[in-house]
Amino acid sequence: MNDNNSLVEAFKQTKYKVAGHGTRNIQILKEALKDIDGKQESDVYGKGKIIEDFQEKMAKYLGKEAAVFFPSGTMAQQIALRIWCDKKGLKKVAYHPLCHLEIHEEDGLKELHQIEPILLADKNSLIQLEDVVRMEENIACLLLELPQREIGGQLPEYKTLEDISTYCHEKGIKLHLDGARLFEILPYYEKSAAEICDLFDSVYVSFYKGIGGIAGAILAGNQSFTNESKVWKRRHGGDLISLYPYILSADYFFDQRVEKMKKYYEEAKDLAGLFNQCHGVSTQPSEPVSNMFHVHFAAPKEEMEVILSGIYQETGIGLTSNIKGISKTTCYFELSIGEMYAQTPKEEVKNVIHLLDQKIRGISNI
Numbered sequence: 001m002n003d004n005n006s007l008v009e010a011f012k013q014t015k016y017k018v019a020g021h022g023t024r025n026i027q028i029l030k031e032a033l034k035d036i037d038g039k040q041e042s043d044v045y046g047k048g049k050i051i052e053d054f055q056e057k058m059a060k061y062l063g064k065e066a067a068v069f070f071p072s073g074t075m076a077q078q079i080a081l082r083i084w085c086d087k088k089g090l091k092k093v094a095y096h097p098l099c100h101l102e103i104h105e106e107d108g109l110k111e112l113h114q115i116e117p118i119l120l121a122d123k124n125s126l127i128q129l130e131d132v133v134r135m136e137e138n139i140a141c142l143l144l145e146l147p148q149r150e151i152g153g154q155l156p157e158y159k160t161l162e163d164i165s166t167y168c169h170e171k172g173i174k175l176h177l178d179g180a181r182l183f184e185i186l187p188y189y190e191k192s193a194a195e196i197c198d199l200f201d202s203v204y205v206s207f208y209k210g211i212g213g214i215a216g217a218i219l220a221g222n223q224s225f226t227n228e229s230k231v232w233k234r235r236h237g238g239d240l241i242s243l244y245p246y247i248l249s250a251d252y253f254f255d256q257r258v259e260k261m262k263k264y265y266e267e268a269k270d271l272a273g274l275f276n277q278c279h280g281v282s283t284q285p286s287e288p289v290s291n292m293f294h295v296h297f298a299a300p301k302e303e304m305e306v307i308l309s310g311i312y313q314e315t316g317i318g319l320t321s322n323i324k325g326i327s328k329t330t331c332y333f334e335l336s337i338g339e340m341y342a343q344t345p346k347e348e349v350k351n352v353i354h355l356l357d358q359k360i361r362g363i364s365n366i
Contacts, residue, residue, distance in 0.1 A: 007321055010309040014318035018271070018349065021212035021257075021338040028214055032249035042242040046230060050244050054251050055218070062203055063194025064220035068229050069247055071238050073180055073217040074105055076204045077143075079232040080219055082113045084141035084174040084201070091115045094135060095143040097123040098150035100178065126156050129163045142168055145178035146196075147185055149334075152284030152294040158189050165199035177203040180217075184210040184290040187262040201225070207250035210264070210291065211257055212338060216246035257339075264291035268337040274353045280360040284332075292336040299363050301325035307359045317344060317352050 011017070043051035051069055059067035070076040078101070085091045093109075095101065097119040101109050109115045118139055120131045126148055144164070147153035168175045177200040182193060189196065197203045202221035207213040219229050233239055268291045272283040280298040297304050301323050312318050320333040 007305045007309050010312040011318040011321035014312050015316040016344040017318040018341050018344050019335050019337065020340055022340055029245055029249055032252040036248060042244045045239050045241060050247055054247050058218045059220055061193055062197045062220045064197060065222045066226040067218045067220035068226050068233065069243060070217045070219055070233060071215060071240060071243060071246065073204055073206050075236050075238050076217045076219040077101060077178060078109050078113060079229050079236065080176050080202045080204065081109060081115060081141055082232060083225060083228050085115055088140040090138060090140045092118060092137055092139045093141045093143060094118040094120050094139045096121060096127055096145060096148060099143060099145060124151055126154055129160055129167065132164055132167060139173060141174040141176055143176045143178055147181055147290050153290050153292040154285055155185060155188060155289045161199055174201045176200060179203050180206040181209055181290060181292065183258050183261050184292065187265040188289045207254065211253045213250040213253045214246050216250050261291065264337045267341050268293060274350065278353055278357040294332050294334055296330065296332040298330055299360060300329055301331035303363060304331055311352055311355050315348060315352050317348055
């Protein structure tokens with residue numbers, strides 16, 4: 001395939017893109033700033049009304065004593081685990097084998113903080129209470145990611161979370177929440193963010209995933225924890241002279257979208273249902289538990305790229321620009337529902353799925 005016919009190029013040319021909130025361009029910042037007084041003072045090295053008001057707002061929303069704004073979740077979570085390790089005098093933590101810290105951060109936790117991770121559960125399964133109870137190693141902190149992104153955004157039963165939280169508190173193990181997509185799971189659990197966060201000693205949330213801001217994260221916990229996190233933030237170089245473009249966009253899109261998560265969730269279930277009627281296609285989970293899920297194809301990555309490129313050119317509707325191979329005969333992509341899905345004509349979406357079904361049936365041995 002030449003570049004003009006590549007999946008990425010075909011996707012860019014589509015009129016409708018079913019996932020996310022739209023193209024990540026400068027318009028995101030322009031929209032967030034459109035009603036801001038240009039004379040408003042910026043934050044300066046972590047201080048000032050802009051950052052302090054937002055931190056207070058998020059602490060209240062998450063039900064924690066205090067919160068600190070970070071330029072990235074990678075920085076925030078490494079710092080959280082470092083604080084809990086230092087408090088216990090033990091540099092061991094536990095998390096899922098497909099945790100972001102393990103597979104996407106170039107061993108930052110190990111190289112920067114000399115913290116040893118203990119991997120719990122099979123990589124294709126969620127961490128359950130028995131995994132924690134049977135753990136032989138003594139650890140300072142357990143990290144749970146809700147939802148578990150790399151296996152389709154799966155979630156444990158809420159009772160499991162409660163049981164793990166109780167066990168950790170009884171054993172003196174700190175419990176940290178990787179809540180990069182916390183807002184997105186509230187409709188499934190039918191709980192408030194504060195109710196879920198009450199099970200955890202510390203929590204991180206992202207403002208560019210489901211919320212659709214530019215970048216940035218909040219780390220929340222008790223006052224002592226957040227005070228220490230500010231020191232580590234400075235040590236990591238996270239105290240930029242001003243973070244207001246990230247803060248203002250996070251605040252703006254939080255207000256715009258956090259109450260729409262139930263709508264996105266329902267739309268994700270509808271779309272997954274269509275995919276699951278298609279030959280050689282399945283979703284993980286079979287019924288999504290948030291606005292995000294994985295779409296699996298019983299076909300090689302290269303063939304699916306050709307098929308999807310053709311469908312995009314024929315219909316003007318894009319599903320994804322990035323397919324990941326699993327084996328020689330299977331592949332998948334991740335899909336998150338946001339503002340764009342509602343703007344896509346539903347009959348045209350059904351037509352895309354119909355075409356997908358036809359074309360996959362045309363592949364031999366499927």
